[in-house]
Amino acid sequence: MNILEKIVARKKEEIAAAKTVKSISDLEKELLFARKTVSLATALKQAEKPRIISEFKRKSPSKGVINGAVDPAKVTKDYANADAVALSVLTDIDFFGGSFGDFAAARQANPGIPMLRKDFMVDPYQLYEAKAIGADVVLLIAACLTPGEVVSLSEKAHELGLEVLLEVHNAEELKATLCNSVDIVGVNNRNLKTFDTSIETSIALSEHIPDSFVKISESGLKDAETIQRLYQHGYKGFLIGETFMKTVNPGAALADLQNDLSQFSNQNPLVL
Numbered sequence: 185m186n187i188l189e190k191i192v193a194r195k196k197e198e199i200a201a202a203k204t205v206k207s208i209s210d211l212e213k214e215l216l217f218a219r220k221t222v223s224l225a226t227a228l229k230q231a232e233k234p235r236i237i238s239e240f241k242r243k244s245p246s247k248g249v250i251n252g253a254v255d256p257a258k259v260t261k262d263y264a265n266a267d268a269v270a271l272s273v274l275t276d277i278d279f280f281g282g283s284f285g286d287f288a289a290a291r292q293a294n295p296g297i298p299m300l301r302k303d304f305m306v307d308p309y310q311l312y313e314a315k316a317i318g319a320d321v322v323l324l325i326a327a328c329l330t331p332g333e334v335v336s337l338s339e340k341a342h343e344l345g346l347e348v349l350l351e352v353h354n355a356e357e358l359k360a361t362l363c364n365s366v367d368i369v370g371v372n373n374r375n376l377k378t379f380d381t382s383i384e385t386s387i388a389l390s391e392h393i394p395d396s397f398v399k400i401s402e403s404g405l406k407d408a409e410t411i412q413r414l415y416q417h418g419y420k421g422f423l424i425g426e427t428f429m430k431t432v433n434p435g436a437a438l439a440d441l442q443n444d445l446s447q448f449s450n451q452n453p454l455v456l
């Protein structure tokens with residue numbers, strides 16, 4: 185079993201256990217009080233400069249513990265103050281050290297900003313959970329879903345008022361799973377077999393993503409030059425976790441990056 189298969193197998197156990205505690209109809213009742221969602225896709229489409237989606241990530245299978253004892257409310261508030269376009273908060277417990285508690289604390293500290301529930305979505309039940317904890321966007325990872333599942337989960341997400349970020353690693357995944365009910369396409373620079381990251385993945389895939397989809401680049405991003413280069417290939421959003429989380433002050437690390445980004449005078453995407 186590769187890491188993704190292990191995570192998904194464990195996820196299915198967690199979902200089965202969660203359903204015995206709370207049914208979908210219990211969650212539906214909670215949704216009656218759910219906040220109105222805000223659109224990340226719109227914010228990205230309107231962006232006239234690279235926008236950063238800042239991630240709250242305590243640990244990962246590739247890096248181990250990145251920052252175990254940080255406060256999600258403080259870090260995410262600092263991210264928002266440093267002009268993050270959105271927050272991504274891991275809710276996977278076993279492999280990423282995340283939780284609903286982290287997500288809820290971040291949401292409470294930042295009522296208005298778009299938030300991505302970062303987890304491995306394989307069952308509509310998780311979409312109800314996402315909506316109930318205050319998410320605006322959910323992640324669908326092409327590598328662990330069939331094309332049919334991507335369609336049905338994204339349609340269900342829309343019914344609940346959630347946007348869908350479809351994550352792909354290569355042209356085959358993109359071709360098989362891209363459908364109209366996806367709002368944002370994310371190219372993950374991390375190879376899930378080797379854990380290596382290469383921005384060439386984003387560069388190679390950029391031209392295969394139709395312009396009707398707003399696109400973001402994910403993982404392994406560290407500096408303004410790289411982000412600017414990807415922006416010129418049409419990427420509007422950049423999902424960054426480790427570069428910020430490994431520092432003592434993740435919000436300050438984002439502010440530094442924003443400052444570096446503002447040094448670029450040519451912020452317009454090149455026509456390639």
Ligand SMILES: O=P(O)(O)OC[C@@H](O)[C@@H](O)c1c[nH]c2ccccc12
Nearest residue numbers: 372402403404405423424425426427
């Ligand atoms: O910490 P990084 O290298 O900046 O990466 C952030 C994000 O892209 C990464 O956490 C991620 C991308 N896709 C995922 C799917 C599940 C869990 C995590 C992820």
